[in-house]
Amino acid sequence: GERAASAAARAEAAAATADARARGDAEVLARLKVSEAEAELRGARERLAELAGVEMQRQALATELSGLKAGQEERDRAHAAELARLGETFSGLAGKALEAAQAKLAENAEAVLARHREAAGQNLEANRNSLAELIAPMRETLVKYETRLGEVEQARSEAYGGLKEQLAAVASGQRLVSEEAAKLVSALRSSGKTSGSWGEQQLRNTLEMAGLREGMDFTLQAHQAGEAGGRRPDAIINLPGGRQLIVDSKCSLNDYLAAVEAPGEAERLAALKRHAAAVRGHARGLAEKAYWNEFGAAADFVVMFIPGENFLSAAMEHDLALLAWAFDQRILLAGPINLLALAKTVALVWRQEKLADEAREIGKLGADLHAAIATMADHLGGVGRNLGQAVGSYNEFVGSLERNVLPKARRFTEMGVERGKKAVAALPAVDAAVRPVAARELLAPPADDAAA
Known part of the structure; x- marks a missing residue:
């Protein structure tokens, strides 16, 4: 019954394996191969149990044979003793007859012992052959199990090898991103010039993303002579009608980064308040430059670009009047999203102007x-x-x-006057x-x- 159940389990596992192979599912195929190998292992264990029973029978027969040999030897010893006693008793009366009888008896005993030995040898050889016959299927099953186990391991390695490589690549990429982010944060903290250059690059990227062209639709670091020795705004966006829109990038991140890394809520709030105050200070300094007076065709306000929505929103969250106050100072605070929308509007106006x-x-x-x-x-x-x-x-x-x-x-x-040859x-x-x-x-x- 158990052998039939094992065979049925193996057949079911083989059918599932064939179905998974037809569908091309490597992972399911690997699991089904393991299930099939386990079913075959259960069958092998059942055969081992049967083989153990046969081994017990063989040991019992060997024990019985040993007993027969011992009994026969005991009988031989007893018979020899009896013969010795009879020989001593009748030695003088029937020596020749006794010798003949003794020889005959020894011959018969040897024949009986030979028969017993032959029978025992035949039983032992038969048991050995039976054991070999039982072990042969088990050996084949174990060989198949080992082969299938190797195939399953290979399939598992192939199925998960690519995933391991991808996970390793992702981990490596994350390490690189973390390292680059750490380098960027360190550079922005260590040098105000570095943070300013980064903000100007973000300004350029935003304007170009909106479809504006440098040198035609906007210029960077344009110098304008004035009473204070000249002004150099970060960008001037050209508007239709000869007007200009001044954009200046301001990037102050030390307090914001300190808030992000603050160990407690009180330290975080204090750092964010300092960040909001720094943004207000930049707006005040930009208003004092009064670019609308230096550039005759400039608009009546200046855009102060903060290269990060989170930087601007953090400042506005802790200084609720910051946006309105800056607008009263003729300063328009803009993050990347607002500046992108403004630049796209300028690009659209330029397209409409071109169409006109x-x-x-x-x-x-x-x-x-x-x-x-x-x-x-x-x-x-x-x-x-x-x-x-x-x-x-x-x-x-x-x-x-x-x-x-x-x-x-x-x-x-x-x-009759002669006329010319040619007629009229x-x-x-x-x-x-x-x-x-x-x-x-x-x-x-x-x-x-x-x-x-």
Whole structure:
């Protein structure tokens, strides 16, 4: 019963393995192979149990054979003793008969012992053969199990090898990102110039992301001479109509980073308040520069770019009046999202301006084309009138020739005056008319319209 259940389990595992192999699921196939190997192992264990029973039978037979040998040896010893005693008793009376009987008895005993030995040897060989027959399937099963186990291990290695490589790559990438982030934080903290350069690069990236082109739609670090020795805003965005929008990047992160790394809530709040005060101080300093006075075409306000939404939102969260106060100072606080929206609006206005310029150019071309067509119509009217006059003059010439000249020439012929070799060719009358104009643009306006 157990062997049939094991065989059924192995068949079920083999069917599931074939199904998983057909679907190409490597992981499921690996698990099914392990299940199939476990089913085969249970069958092998059952055979080992049967083999243990056979081994116990063999040991019992060996014990019985040992007992038979011991009994036979005991009987031999007893028989020898008896023979010795009988020999001593009858030695004098029947020596030859006793010797013959003893020899015969020894021969018979040897034959019996040989038969017993042969039977025991046959039983032992039979048991050995039976044991070998039982062990052979077990050996084959163990070999198959080892082979299947190797296949399962290989499949598992192939299934999870790629995942391990990807996890290692992700871990390596995270380490690199962490290292680069640490380097960036260290650089921003160590040098104000480094943080300023980073903010200016973020400003450039935001403007270019909006579709503005450096050198055409905006300029960086443009110098403007003034009373204070010259101003150099971070960026000037060109607006349609010759106007300009001044953008200055301000990046102060020490207090913000201190708040992020603060061990307690009180230290975090204190650092964020210092960060908000630093942002307000930057706005105040930017308002004092009054770029709208240095740049005549500049807008009435200046955009103060903070290169991080979290930096700006943290400052506004702990200084609720910061945005309104800065706007009163003609300073517009903007993070990357707001500046991107503003720059995209400028790019859209430039596209609309370009479309308007193209529309004006198309209108000018249309007016020029209309004037050229009007001039051509005037010339065409003159050509038509001249053609009509030429046809009338031709017909009048032909009529005069027929009425006045040709009758007199015929009189010379009638009078016998020799004429030339070439006869006067007949001249056809021209009655073709000039094609009338049908296009209303080329027609003369009605009298009422002309008077109007």
